Amino acid sequence: MRNAEEQFIAQALAKLGPRAVVTDPADIAPWVTDWRGRVHGATPAMIAPASTDEVADVVRLAAEHRVPLVPQGGNTGMSAGATPPADGSAVLLSMRRMNRIRSISAENRLAVAEAGVILAPLHDAVHEVGMRFPLTLGARGSCTIGGLTSTNAGGTQVLKFGTMRSLVAGVEAVLPDGSIHTGLSGLKKDNRGYSIDQLLIGAEGTLGVITAVALRLVPAVTARAVAWTGVASPMRALDLLRFLEARTSSIEGFELVPQDSLQLVLKHVPGTRPPLDGTHPWHVLIEATTSDSATRVGGELERLLGTALKQGIIGDAVLASNEAQAEAFWKLRDAISEAERAEGQTLAHDISVAVADMPAFILNASEQVERAFPGVVASGFGHLGDGNIHFHVRAASHAAPNWYEAEGLQITRFVDDLVTAAGGSISAEHGIGQLKRAEFARLAEPGRVQALRAIKNALDPLGIMNPGKLVP
Numbered sequence: 001m002r003n004a005e006e007q008f009i010a011q012a013l014a015k016l017g018p019r020a021v022v023t024d025p026a027d028i029a030p031w032v033t034d035w036r037g038r039v040h041g042a043t044p045a046m047i048a049p050a051s052t053d054e055v056a057d058v059v060r061l062a063a064e065h066r067v068p069l070v071p072q073g074g075n076t077g078m079s080a081g082a083t084p085p086a087d088g089s090a091v092l093l094s095m096r097r098m099n100r101i102r103s104i105s106a107e108n109r110l111a112v113a114e115a116g117v118i119l120a121p122l123h124d125a126v127h128e129v130g131m132r133f134p135l136t137l138g139a140r141g142s143c144t145i146g147g148l149t150s151t152n153a154g155g156t157q158v159l160k161f162g163t164m165r166s167l168v169a170g171v172e173a174v175l176p177d178g179s180i181h182t183g184l185s186g187l188k189k190d191n192r193g194y195s196i197d198q199l200l201i202g203a204e205g206t207l208g209v210i211t212a213v214a215l216r217l218v219p220a221v222t223a224r225a226v227a228w229t230g231v232a233s234p235m236r237a238l239d240l241l242r243f244l245e246a247r248t249s250s251i252e253g254f255e256l257v258p259q260d261s262l263q264l265v266l267k268h269v270p271g272t273r274p275p276l277d278g279t280h281p282w283h284v285l286i287e288a289t290t291s292d293s294a295t296r297v298g299g300e301l302e303r304l305l306g307t308a309l310k311q312g313i314i315g316d317a318v319l320a321s322n323e324a325q326a327e328a329f330w331k332l333r334d335a336i337s338e339a340e341r342a343e344g345q346t347l348a349h350d351i352s353v354a355v356a357d358m359p360a361f362i363l364n365a366s367e368q369v370e371r372a373f374p375g376v377v378a379s380g381f382g383h384l385g386d387g388n389i390h391f392h393v394r395a396a397s398h399a400a401p402n403w404y405e406a407e408g409l410q411i412t413r414f415v416d417d418l419v420t421a422a423g424g425s426i427s428a429e430h431g432i433g434q435l436k437r438a439e440f441a442r443l444a445e446p447g448r449v450q451a452l453r454a455i456k457n458a459l460d461p462l463g464i465m466n467p468g469k470l471v472p
């Protein structure tokens with residue numbers, strides 16, 4: 001450990017007390033590897049402040065000693081943004097002790113939650129006052145509001161409610177010089193120039209430490225209907241979405257699932273069953289909700305799917321008859337990554353292109369990847385209505401254990417080139433972190449990179465906030 005780090009840790013200990021400063025390697029170990037287990041870091045200490053003032057103290061000390069900080073929430077991020085560098089040169093700043101919901105106002109339709117609040121308990125707390133925070137995703141039991149905001153997370157309800165960026169009304173944060181930005185007023189209109197709040201959303205901890213967030217709420221759902229449909233192609237799936245959207249405003253989940261992914265789930269995940277008789281090359285999971293108790297959302301969806309069937313848009317459909325079945329349908333979608341992991345090595349690409357271009361992109365890109373890399377299986381699943389799918393490439397069954405290293409990089413470059421040529425993004429909702437930084441540097445337009453660097457240098461001239469992440 002360098003002298004500067006030793007002094008920084010000793011002074012943080014003196015200021016914040018022993019509960020806030022963890023140096024035992026066994027206690028730190030679970031937090032220095034990313035969720036996917038691909039990137040292993042090291043750190044001499046994990047500092048866990050319990051208030052905004054304590055975060056400001058830590059950031060000021062870090063600036064004084066030039067010790068980089070790596071903010072971390074639930075460590076569920078998919079791009080290793082919260083994993084410290086392997087040389088142990090940075091200190092982990094865990095936000096999990098800042099876990100208070102400061103206020104919930106049904107009248108203002110706002111909740112103010114500290115950065116370390118976990119998403120699932122926040123859902124429960126706002127539900128108690130008849131409200132709902134509509135963003136949700138598979139990691140809701142461990143991801144934090146600070147991490148969701150810092151990655152501008154998406155999830156399964158973006159179709160209706162947008163990503164974190166549209167659900168955050170304001171941010172409180174400690175900036176790299178230790179000053180506190182307070183943006184929690186929840187003002188609907190505020191045109192005092194650049195939005196610091198929006199700059200911090202999706203900044204992946206490179207511009208400051210988010211300490212609390214004002215979140216927009218909507219009325220709680222009174223009923224939901226979940227359906228599983230079989231379709232002939234991704235084109236037909238998009239036709240179905242447009243058909244439904246033209247006739248109802250209740251659709252908020254629309255997830256594309258290829259037959260190959262469904263088969264893997266049925267093979268590896270105990271207790272799963274195919275929802276439909278017969279096989280279909282593609283499937284769509286649909287969720288419709290209402291917060292109006294007079295609306296019969298199940299009946300409406302059933303009727304619309306009946307018409308879609310008659311018009312040949314879909315091949316078959318079934319509506320979940322109760323909540324347990326609805327959850328079983330969602331499990332088939334949520335378990336795809338888990339099933340792929342059980343099957344073997346899989347490369348994940350979280351990509352987006354224009355919504356209307358996505359069906360053809362999935363088919364063409366899959367075919368091109370499988371032709372260029374014989375033996376692999378490529379397919380796309382996920383948020384078709386957002387133009388965002390998880391384009392996964394699975395190794396051949398006989399692939400060597402070092403497939404990721406041997407062929408993975410080439411495949412990823414191939415996929416990213418196809419996405420870029422289609423005018424898309426190589427990171428739709430998972431951020432850049434450290435896993436996508438080289439590809440971002442290779443493919444981003446020079447103007448975008450220059451602007452990112454200029455913003456980073458202006459706000460963090462000492463480079464102490466999460467160096468080596470996001471900014472090429």
Ligand SMILES: Cc1cc2nc3c(=O)[nH]c(=O)nc-3n(C[C@H](O)[C@H](O)[C@H](O)COP(=O)(O)OP(=O)(O)OC[C@H]3O[C@@H](n4cnc5c(N)ncnc54)[C@H](O)[C@@H]3O)c2cc1C
Pocket residue numbers: 035070071072073074075076077078080081082095115136137138139142143144145146147148149150151152153154155156204205206208209210211429430433466469
């Ligand atoms: C099973 C599973 C399903 C998922 N599904 C989705 C999905 O559908 N859609 C989607 O968008 N994402 C999804 N994700 C990834 C998603 O990005 C994370 O779950 C979540 O956004 C990260 O929250 P976290 O608290 O774990 O952040 P971490 O992983 O701890 O950190 C993520 C990034 O944010 C920074 N950060 C964290 N807290 C702060 C803070 N307080 N201030 C400043 N910077 C901070 C970190 O430095 C890092 O760069 C999924 C992850 C898993 C494991």
